Amino acid sequence: MKYDMSKRIYLSQPQQTGGEMEYVKKAFSTNNLTLFGDNITEFEHRMAQYYNVPKTLAVASGTAALHMGLRALGVGKGDYVFAQSFTFIASTNPILYLGATPIFIDSDEDNWNMSPEALKKAFEWAKKEHKMPKAVVIVDLYGLPAAYDELIPICKEYNVPILEDAAEALGSMYDGVKCGLFGDCAGISFNSNKIITTGGGGLALAKEEAIIDKMRYWSQQAREPLPYYEHYESGYQYRMSNILAGIGCAQVPQIDAYARRRKEIFEYYKARLSDLPVSFMPSSKKAQPNYWLSVVQLEEKEDVLPLIAYLEEDLIETRMAWKPMHLQPIFQDAVYITAKEGTDVSQKLFLHGLCLPSASVMTREEQDRVIKRIREYYENK
Structure with missing residues (x-):
C-alpha cells in the first residue's frame, strides 16, 4: 500500500461537526463578540445537562478553572497542596499562582494516577511535620479515571477537599459517575487536542452552586454589580x-x-501491536476511560526517543x-512521596511511555500507517 507521505498524521487534532459556523455566524451577525452572549448561555446550559448539575462556568482555559477551584477551596499563600506528580504542569501551576507549596505524590501502576498508598503516607508525613494540605489535586490522566473509591475516603479521613483535574477526561466515567464530578471542584479542558474543543477554553465544576457563583464573579475581574467599577477582591x-x-x-x-x-x-492499536514488546495503558473494571490518547509503555531497557524519531521520519x-513534576527543574526542591521507598512509578512511566496518534477524526488508513511503521521499527532492530 502506498501512502501520501506529504500528509502528516497529528497526535490529536480536532474534529469538526459541521455545525460550528452556524453559531459563529450568529455571534458575528449580532455583533456579540464579547465575553457575554447567547452562545455562552447555551454552552453552559448544555454542559450542565451533560453533567446533570445545576450550573457550570465556561472559562478561558482548564488551568483557569483549576486556579479558581483551588482558591474556592481556601488555598492561599503559605499553604501546602498535595498534587499528583505524573501530569502536565497545568495541574500544578495554579498552586504556585496562589503562593502555596506543592507536595508531590507518586502514581499507581494499576491506573497511572495518584497512588492511594502514597497518599496515605503523605498524610502521615504531613501530620508529623505539621504540613497538612489545604487540598489534594487528583488527575484523570490521559482520560484514565483515578481510583476514587480509595482516594476519597483517605481525603475525608483528614477532612481535606479534592480538586479534580479532569482536563483530559471529558467523557470518562468511574463506577458509573462522570469524571469531573468527584472533586469538590473540578476543571475540564477544551483545548484544540481534547475530546471536544472550543479552540481553547475550559469548564469549571463544583459540588456547591455558591462556588460556581463565586468563580463567575472572580472570572469577571471581581466587579461589583454597581453602575461604576468597584472591587473588594482581586479577580x-x-x-x-x-x-x-x-x-x-x-x-x-x-x-x-x-x-x-x-x-x-x-483497541485497534492493541489488537495489532500487543505481540510487540510494549504494554498498553491500564484500566480497571470500574473505569470507563475516554481514551483521549492511546499510550504504550516500552520495556524498561528501551529508550523511547529512537522510536519517536523513526515515526517522525x-x-x-x-x-x-508527561515528565513528572518532581523531575522538573522548577520543582527540584519539592517533597516527593512514593508508595514504597526506592520505587518511582511516575519516572518509569515517563521514561518509557509513548503517546500515539489518537484523534477521533483519524482514518483507518492513517492508523494502519502508524502501526506498519512501528512494526517496521521492531523488525529492523
Missing part, C-alpha cells in the same frame, strides 16, 4: 468568549461519540508521556 479575565462558546455548542452532542471513536482506535507525530 481575573477568565471568561470564555461568545465566539468560542459557539464552537462548543456544536461540539457538545458529540462528546460520547468522539470518546467511543477514540476507544476504537485504542514518516511524518507521524508522537510524544513521550
Whole structure:
C-alpha cells in the first residue's frame, strides 16, 4: 500500500461537526463578540445537562478553572497542596499562582494516577511535620479515571477537599459517575487536542452552586454589580468568549461519540501491536476511560526517543508521556512521596511511555500507517 507521505498524521487534532459556523455566524451577525452572549448561555446550559448539575462556568482555559477551584477551596499563600506528580504542569501551576507549596505524590501502576498508598503516607508525613494540605489535586490522566473509591475516603479521613483535574477526561466515567464530578471542584479542558474543543477554553465544576457563583464573579475581574467599577477582591479575565462558546455548542452532542471513536482506535492499536514488546495503558473494571490518547509503555531497557524519531521520519507525530513534576527543574526542591521507598512509578512511566496518534477524526488508513511503521521499527532492530 502506498501512502501520501506529504500528509502528516497529528497526535490529536480536532474534529469538526459541521455545525460550528452556524453559531459563529450568529455571534458575528449580532455583533456579540464579547465575553457575554447567547452562545455562552447555551454552552453552559448544555454542559450542565451533560453533567446533570445545576450550573457550570465556561472559562478561558482548564488551568483557569483549576486556579479558581483551588482558591474556592481556601488555598492561599503559605499553604501546602498535595498534587499528583505524573501530569502536565497545568495541574500544578495554579498552586504556585496562589503562593502555596506543592507536595508531590507518586502514581499507581494499576491506573497511572495518584497512588492511594502514597497518599496515605503523605498524610502521615504531613501530620508529623505539621504540613497538612489545604487540598489534594487528583488527575484523570490521559482520560484514565483515578481510583476514587480509595482516594476519597483517605481525603475525608483528614477532612481535606479534592480538586479534580479532569482536563483530559471529558467523557470518562468511574463506577458509573462522570469524571469531573468527584472533586469538590473540578476543571475540564477544551483545548484544540481534547475530546471536544472550543479552540481553547475550559469548564469549571463544583459540588456547591455558591462556588460556581463565586468563580463567575472572580472570572469577571471581581466587579461589583454597581453602575461604576468597584472591587473588594482581586479577580481575573477568565471568561470564555461568545465566539468560542459557539464552537462548543456544536461540539457538545458529540462528546460520547468522539470518546467511543477514540476507544476504537485504542483497541485497534492493541489488537495489532500487543505481540510487540510494549504494554498498553491500564484500566480497571470500574473505569470507563475516554481514551483521549492511546499510550504504550516500552520495556524498561528501551529508550523511547529512537522510536519517536523513526515515526517522525514518516511524518507521524508522537510524544513521550508527561515528565513528572518532581523531575522538573522548577520543582527540584519539592517533597516527593512514593508508595514504597526506592520505587518511582511516575519516572518509569515517563521514561518509557509513548503517546500515539489518537484523534477521533483519524482514518483507518492513517492508523494502519502508524502501526506498519512501528512494526517496521521492531523488525529492523
